[in-house]
Amino acid sequence: MTTPEGTPAEVPPMVTAYHHKAHRFRLRGPGDAEDAFAGVRVNEPVQHGADVDAALLSRPCYEDTQKSTSHFTPFRHSLLSGDKVAPETEATELREWLREAVQITDPKRLHKQWLTATEPAWLAESAYHRFTSLKYHVLLTGALLDNYRAGHGFNELYLTVDHGEPAGGKIEPYRTVCTTSVATLTLTGDPRTMPAVPLGPAPAQSFLNVWSRLPTHPMDTETVSGWRLVDKRLRDIQAWSTGLQLLEDGTTVDWQPDTTGGTR
Secondary structure: OEOOOOOEOOOOHHHHHHHOOHHHHHOOOHHHOOOEEOOEEOOOOOHHHHHHHHHHOOOOOOOHHHHOOOOOOOEOEOOOOOOEOOOOOHHHHHHHHHHHHOOOOOHHHHHHHHHHOOHHHHEOOEOOEOOOOHHHHHHHHHHHHHHHHOOOOHHHOEEEEEOOOOOOOOOOOOOEEEEOOOOEEEEEOOOOOOOEEEOOOOOOOOHHHHHHOOOOOOOOOOOOHHHHHHHHHHOOOOOHHHHHHHHHHHOOOOOOOOOOOOOO
């Protein structure tokens, strides 16, 4: 993806959504972001302010409160265990994952790469908010950008939930923000006949409000108390990237149906 002169070529607008946080994989802040990585343009502005709006879904829009916290870490911590999720070899593995990802020129394939990846979820969206998820910030950015490019305003967007066939539901390019074995969640201005909830008038930390209003829920909370625990936590979470990450993490646990009233 370089020009004959050796300068990295321009990338399509949808690709910028998935490259705009490349510096985080090298554990750097925005001030140390590079213009290119592995011969590809990265860390470029995203059209229509989609990255800004995605950030507003998961963290405060001002920095002063962030500077007052003692919880500063580039790595995400799990809401299920409270522990850091990245392995000890995170620096090498993150760099190698990014090197492979930036070589993908098809934005639809790039979206799927992020949607199914593990490594981006090792990083927090904000170093001041350790339970947020970089993976889901980027996926939210891509979904918003695609909807904005199609002419939808934020106040026209819905969250849809699909837990049909194939397992977990159908993936919609760019707009699907979370896919698990139990459900696929999509942000769209065209919900058609899917069970859907409007996001609200403007980007805000509103995950718990939207999740609580879903007309159908994907987990078996009636017979599996582990899923009841996850669902209860989801109804207490404001940050979108945190909520989506918890939904994914919950599907990695082998929750068993209650037999004696226990938790698993």
